[in-house]
Amino acid sequence: MSNEIYLPASDRYTNSVGYQACGKSGLLLPNISLGLWHNFGDVDDANEALKMIQYAFDHGITHFDLANNYGTPFGSAETNFGKMLKAHFSAHRDEMIISTKAGHIMWDGPYGDGGSRKYLISSIDQSLKRMQLDYVDIFYSHRYDANTPLEETMGALSDMVKQGKALYVGISKYPTEKAREAYQILRENGTPCLINQDRYNIFTRQIEQSVLPLARENGVGCIAFSPLAQGMLSDKYLNGIPENSRAAHSYGFLQKSQLSPERIEKVSKLNEIAAQRNQTLAQMALAWCLQHPVVNSVIIGTSSVKQLQDNIEALKNLSFTADEMWRIGELGA
Ligand SMILES: NC(=O)c1ccc[n+]([C@@H]2O[C@H](COP(=O)([O-])OP(=O)(O)OC[C@H]3O[C@@H](n4cnc5c(N)ncnc54)[C@H](OP(=O)(O)O)[C@@H]3O)[C@@H](O)[C@H]2O)c1
Numbered sequence: 001m002s003n004e005i006y007l008p009a010s011d012r013y014t015n016s017v018g019y020q021a022c023g024k025s026g027l028l029l030p031n032i033s034l035g036l037w038h039n040f041g042d043v044d045d046a047n048e049a050l051k052m053i054q055y056a057f058d059h060g061i062t063h064f065d066l067a068n069n070y071g072t073p074f075g076s077a078e079t080n081f082g083k084m085l086k087a088h089f090s091a092h093r094d095e096m097i098i099s100t101k102a103g104h105i106m107w108d109g110p111y112g113d114g115g116s117r118k119y120l121i122s123s124i125d126q127s128l129k130r131m132q133l134d135y136v137d138i139f140y141s142h143r144y145d146a147n148t149p150l151e152e153t154m155g156a157l158s159d160m161v162k163q164g165k166a167l168y169v170g171i172s173k174y175p176t177e178k179a180r181e182a183y184q185i186l187r188e189n190g191t192p193c194l195i196n197q198d199r200y201n202i203f204t205r206q207i208e209q210s211v212l213p214l215a216r217e218n219g220v221g222c223i224a225f226s227p228l229a230q231g232m233l234s235d236k237y238l239n240g241i242p243e244n245s246r247a248a249h250s251y252g253f254l255q256k257s258q259l260s261p262e263r264i265e266k267v268s269k270l271n272e273i274a275a276q277r278n279q280t281l282a283q284m285a286l287a288w289c290l291q292h293p294v295v296n297s298v299i300i301g302t303s304s305v306k307q308l309q310d311n312i313e314a315l316k317n318l319s320f321t322a323d324e325m326w327r328i329g330e331l332g333a
Contacts (some may be wrong), residue, residue, distance in 0.1 A: 004194045005217060012059070015059075015171070016060020017032045018030070019062075020297065020314065022296050022297075023215065023221030023222070023296070024179060027194065028214065029063055029097065029221070030063050031297055032061055032300060032311065033064070034053070034063070034064055034069050034302070035225065035300065036065065036066045036071070036077040037064040038252060039052070039079070039302065039303045041073065042072065042076040044303075047194050048304060049080060050084055050088070050152045052305055053084055054088065057092070063097040063297065064097070065223075066078050066098070068100060068101070068102045068106045069105070074107075078128045081180055082133045083132075084201070085131065085174075098131070098138075099136065099140065100127045101138060101139065102119060103142025114145040114147060115141055115144070115152070115153035116152065116156075117152050120157070121160070124165050125316075126256070130166065132166075132243060134162055135167060137166070137167050138166065138167070138168045138169065139157060140172045140195075140301065140314035143172060143173045154186050154189065158191040161188070167192035169193060170197060171197075172225075173197075173198055176210040179211065179275050180218075183218045184215075187290075192220075195220060196215045196221070199222075199225055200225070200227065200235060200292075201285060201288075201289060202229070203229050204226075212295070214292060220328050222296055224289045224295050227285060227298040227299070228285050232258065232259065232263065232267060233285035234268075234280070235281050238267060252299075253270065270332075273328060273331075277317060279317060280310055282314070283311065283314035284328075285308065286311055287318045288320065290314075290315075291320055
């Protein structure tokens with residue numbers, strides 16, 4: 001373990017991003033979690049990737065969110081993360097919450113997609129091998145699969161916990177009524193749902209209607225993904241599409257068509273509100289997600305340490321006036 005890399009533990013945690021209990025569980029999650037969907041694959045800068053993980057960990061970001069298909073090519077984010085863990089963090093495994101998922105297409109044939117027991121159990125075994133881990137902290141069903149009985153998908157999650165392959169389980173992007181059934185089945189199986197992961201940002205607020213209230217009712221925690229709408233909720237696209245941005249990459253998920261003139265005009269107005277709060281737009285967008293009482297953490301993606309530094313600063317101002325909330329709400333609609 002290198003001393004240049006790690007701050008003493010007391011600094012890491014006392015001067016850190018801070019933690020919230022995940023739903024009614026005893027598990028504390030950092031206010032900001034780091035996601036490895038983009039920027040950690042084989043096509044990305046490996047040095048910057050390591051620096052981001054180190055910087056995050058040194059600032060108390062204990063939660064790293066992955067999935068079987070993260071990275072280009074699929075699986076490479078888990079493989080690269082596993083190598084970093086082994087080389088630099090092996091003494092710190094018990095200080096980390098590592099999550100992974102399966103549910104979207106991962107490999108050819110009928111067993112590499114969906115919610116079947118066959119797919120989920122094979123997938124967690126593959127993820128553990130790629131990350132060189134004995135267990136993950138959280139395993140998610142990455143999406144609801146209408147072609148598989150919910151009892152089968154939830155049964156596979158419960159068995160992972162019983163087999164010691166995952167400590168907790170969660171669901172992602174489930175329709176509300178299916179989430180309600182999933183919570184019930186997981187409770188009956190003796191492996192309650194820890195967490196629901198869904199898209200939430202100033203431009204995408206649907207989960208406020210029923211997903212968030214239902215989670216609260218069931219004591220399930222909530223973690224918001226794409227809190228910056230993949231980078232749109234920053235100042236980076238105000239003057240065109242910069243080289244090396246997600247929208248510029250052929251393998252990025254942000255489509256140029258999403259950056260319409262109407263959208264950019266709203267971003268520009270949001271940027272003005274952020275400036276009045278002495279925040280960058282990215283900081284304001286993260287603070288806005290975290291002010292929701294049911295949101296326990298935001299999972300950010302970053303392509304540089306500089307972005308990570310900028311985003312952590314969001315935590316310095318998490319309160320909004322009623323007028324700011326109203327103006328942001330109008331622009332997000
Ligand atoms: N459960 C699911 O189905 C699901 C789906 C999507 C995501 N997720 C999880 O959520 C994580 C985050 O998703 P996301 O990457 O879409 O999150 P995001 O935070 O909304 O977007 C991340 C992108 O925003 C840009 N960015 C970040 N900080 C910035 C800053 N300070 N200034 C300017 N630009 C900034 C970067 O874009 P550039 O690369 O252009 O620099 C970065 O790659 C994923 O890694 C994954 O773990 C889960």
